[in-house]
Amino acid sequence: MNDELYQQLTKKSISTKKDNFGKRLSLFALILIGLVVFAILFFVVSRGLSTFTLDQINPFNFVFGTQWNPGKTDEAGNQLVGALPMIVGSFAVTFLSALVATPFAIGTALFVTEVSPKWGNKIMQPVIELLVGIPSVVYGFIGLAVVVPAVRNATGGTGFGIFSGVVVLFVMILPTITSMTIDALRNVPGHMRESAYAIGATPWQTIYKVVLRAAIPGILTAIVFGLARAFGEALAVQMVVGNSPVMPDGLFSPAATLTSVLTQGIGNTTDGSLANDVLWSLAMILLLMSLLFNTIIRRIANRRALK
Amino acid sequence: MAENVKEKAILTTKDVRLFYGKKEALHGINLDFPETGITALIGPSGSGKSTYLRSINRMHDFTDYVKVTGEFNYNGQNIYDPNTDLTQLRKNIGMVFQQPNPFPFSIYENVAFGLKLDNKLSKIELDERVETALKQAAIWDDVKDRLQQSALGLSGGQQQRIAIARALATRPDILLLDEPTSALDPISSRAVEDGLVEIGDKYSIIIVTHNMQQAKRISDRTAFFMDGNLIEVDSTKNIFLYPKEKETEDYVSGKFG
Numbered sequence: 001m002n003d004e005l006y007q008q009l010t011k012k013s014i015s016t017k018k019d020n021f022g023k024r025l026s027l028f029a030l031i032l033i034g035l036v037v038f039a040i041l042f043f044v045v046s047r048g049l050s051t052f053t054l055d056q057i058n059p060f061n062f063v064f065g066t067q068w069n070p071g072k073t074d075e076a077g078n079q080l081v082g083a084l085p086m087i088v089g090s091f092a093v094t095f096l097s098a099l100v101a102t103p104f105a106i107g108t109a110l111f112v113t114e115v116s117p118k119w120g121n122k123i124m125q126p127v128i129e130l131l132v133g134i135p136s137v138v139y140g141f142i143g144l145a146v147v148v149p150a151v152r153n154a155t156g157g158t159g160f161g162i163f164s165g166v167v168v169l170f171v172m173i174l175p176t177i178t179s180m181t182i183d184a185l186r187n188v189p190g191h192m193r194e195s196a197y198a199i200g201a202t203p204w205q206t207i208y209k210v211v212l213r214a215a216i217p218g219i220l221t222a223i224v225f226g227l228a229r230a231f232g233e234a235l236a237v238q239m240v241v242g243n244s245p246v247m248p249d250g251l252f253s254p255a256a257t258l259t260s261v262l263t264q265g266i267g268n269t270t271d272g273s274l275a276n277d278v279l280w281s282l283a284m285i286l287l288l289m290s291l292l293f294n295t296i297i298r299r300i301a302n303r304r305a306l307k
Numbered sequence: 308m309a310e311n312v313k314e315k316a317i318l319t320t321k322d323v324r325l326f327y328g329k330k331e332a333l334h335g336i337n338l339d340f341p342e343t344g345i346t347a348l349i350g351p352s353g354s355g356k357s358t359y360l361r362s363i364n365r366m367h368d369f370t371d372y373v374k375v376t377g378e379f380n381y382n383g384q385n386i387y388d389p390n391t392d393l394t395q396l397r398k399n400i401g402m403v404f405q406q407p408n409p410f411p412f413s414i415y416e417n418v419a420f421g422l423k424l425d426n427k428l429s430k431i432e433l434d435e436r437v438e439t440a441l442k443q444a445a446i447w448d449d450v451k452d453r454l455q456q457s458a459l460g461l462s463g464g465q466q467q468r469i470a471i472a473r474a475l476a477t478r479p480d481i482l483l484l485d486e487p488t489s490a491l492d493p494i495s496s497r498a499v500e501d502g503l504v505e506i507g508d509k510y511s512i513i514i515v516t517h518n519m520q521q522a523k524r525i526s527d528r529t530a531f532f533m534d535g536n537l538i539e540v541d542s543t544k545n546i547f548l549y550p551k552e553k554e555t556e557d558y559v560s561g562k563f564g
C-alpha cells in the first residue's frame with residue numbers, strides 16, 4: 001500500500017480533533033447532570049425510606065392513614081402520621097383544576113389557530129406567554145386577596161380550601177395547557193385541513209373531525225404537563241388551601257396538599273426526628289408522582305413518533 | 308385555440324381570470340371537459356395549473372385575497388353561484404393532492420369520511436361504498452384484510468390510492484388531481500396510474516402532471532399552460548406529435564420547463 005496515502009488517511013485531521021473534543025465536552029456535561037439527578041433521587045429516597053426503616057412506621061398506615069399529627073400518638077400508641085389527607089388534597093386540586101382548565105384551553109387554542117389566527121398571533125399568544133411566565137407567588141397572592149374573600153362571602157366558611165386552590169391552579173395552568181395545545185394544533189399539517197375541505201367538510205367539521213383528532217397526542221401531553229405543574233405547585237396553593245391536614249370533607253373546608261405541608265413543615269422540624277422523616281417521605285411521594293407524570297408524557301410522545 | 312369538446316361537456320369554463328391580490332395569475336382560460344376521459348394539464352412551473360384546478364371546486368374560497376372571475380358551468384349549474392353548497396359541490400367534484408395525506412384514523416374511516424359528513428348512510432351501505440371506492444382505486448386487495456388499521460401505516464403509493472378512494476367514495480362526476488404521483492416512486496406511480504386509467508371511462512378526470520410520459524400514457528386530452536394562459540388543448544396524441552403552437556412544441560420536446 002502507498003505509504004503517503006496511508007499517512008494521510010490515518011492522521012487525524014483538525015476537524016476530527018475538534019469533533020472529538022466536542023463529543024467529550026458534551027459527554028462530561030451529560031455525566032454531570034446524570035450525577036446530580038441520581039444524587040437527588042438517592043437523597044430523597046434514602047431519607048424518605050427512613051420513616052419506614054428507622055422509625056418503624058408501617059408504609060400502609062402511612063399512605064392510607066387519615067390522621068396527621070407527627071410526634072403525637074393515638075390511644076393505642078401508634079404514631080399519627082397518615083398522609084392520605086394530603087395525598088387526596090393534592091390529587092383533588094390537581095385533577096379538578098386540569099378538568100376545568102382543559103376545555104377552556106382547547107377553546108382558546110382553537111380560537112388562536114383556527115378561528116382568528118391574525119388576532120390570535122398578535123394579541124392572544126403574547127398574553128398567554130406572559131401568563132406562563134408569572135411567578136406562582138403572584139397567583140397565590142391574588143388568590144389570597146381576591147378568591148379567598150369571594151369564596152368566604154359566598155359560602156360563609158373561611159374561604160380557604162380545595163375550591164380556592166382549584167381556582168388559583170386553574171388560572172396558573174390554563175396558559176401552560178393552552179400554549180402547548182396551540183403548538184399541537186399548529187403541528188397538524190395544513191394539507192390535512194385542505195384535504196378535509198376538498199372532500200366537502202365545513203371548517204367546523206374539519207376542526208373537530210380531523211384537526212382535533214390529529215392533535216390528540218399533543219393535547220394529552222399538554223394536559224399531563226398541566227397536571228404535573230399543578231401537582232408540584234407549592235407556594236400558590238399553600239396560600240389559599242387552608243393548610244389543615246385533615247381529610248377534606250368538601251370543596252370549601254380547609255385542606256392541605258403534599259407540597260403545602262412540606263413547605264410549611266420543613267423549617268420547623270429537627271433533622272433526624274420522626275416529624276422530619278415523614279416530610280421526606282412526602283417528598284418521596286411527590287418525586288415518584290413527578291416521575292410517573294414524566295413517564296406518561298414520554299409514552300405519549302413516543303407513540304406519536306411511531307406514527 | 309380553445310377547441311371544444313365534441314361530446315357533451317360536463318364542465319365548461321370561460322374567460323377564467325384569477326387574482327392573487329392585485330396579481331393576475333390566470334389570464335382568461337377557456338376550457339371544456341367531457342363527461343368521461345382523462346385530461347392532463349401540463350406546463351412549466353408557475354404557469355397556473357394548480358391555480359386553475361383549484362378554482363374548479365372553489366378551493367380558493369378560504370383564501371380571502373383571491374378573486375375569481377369568469378364562467379364555470381357544471382352540468383348547467385354556475386359553480387360560483389352564491390347559493391352553491393360547497394359540501395355538495397366538493398362531493399361532486401373531488402380532489403386529490405400531491406402529498407398523500409391520509410387522516411390519522413383507520414383506512415375504513417378515511418374512505419368513509421366524506422360519506423359521514425351529513426347524510427346518514429346505513430352500515431351496509433357504507434361498507435358497500437367503501438369497498439367499491441377501494442376497488443376502483445385499485446387498492447382493495449392490498450387493504451381488504453386490514454380496513455380497521457391506521458392508514459398512516461401504509462406506503463406512500465397506497466396512501467395516495469386511499470386518497471383517491473376517499474374522493475371516489477362520494478361518487479363524484481369529476482376528479483381533480485394535482486400531481487398525484489410526484490411524491491411517489493415509479494412503481495407506486497404506475498399503480499396509481501393504472502387505477503386512474505381503469506376509472507377513466509366512468510369519470511371526468513383532470514390531472515396536473517409534470518411527467519410527460521405519464522401524460523402520454525394515461526390521458527386522452529392534454530392542455531398546455533404557460534404564464535397563466537392556456538396555449539393549446541388537443542388530443543394527447545396531437546399535442547405530443549403535431550403541436551400547433553411553437554411554445555407547445557418547445558415544451559413537449561424538452562426545450563424548456
Ligand SMILES: Nc1ncnc2c1ncn2[C@@H]1O[C@H](COP(=O)(O)OP(=O)(O)OP(=O)(O)O)[C@@H](O)[C@H]1O
Binds near residue numbers: 352358
Ligand atoms: N397563494 C398564492 N399567493 C400568491 N401567488 C400565488 C399563490 N399561489 C400561486 N401563486 C402564483 O400564481 C402563479 C401560478 O401558480 P400555480 O401554483 O398555479 O402554478 P403551477 O402551474 O401549479 O406550478 P407548479 O407546476 O410548480 O405546481 C405563480 O406565479 C405563483 O407564484
Ligand SMILES: [Mg+2]
Binds near residue numbers: 356357358485515
Ligand atoms: Mg402546482
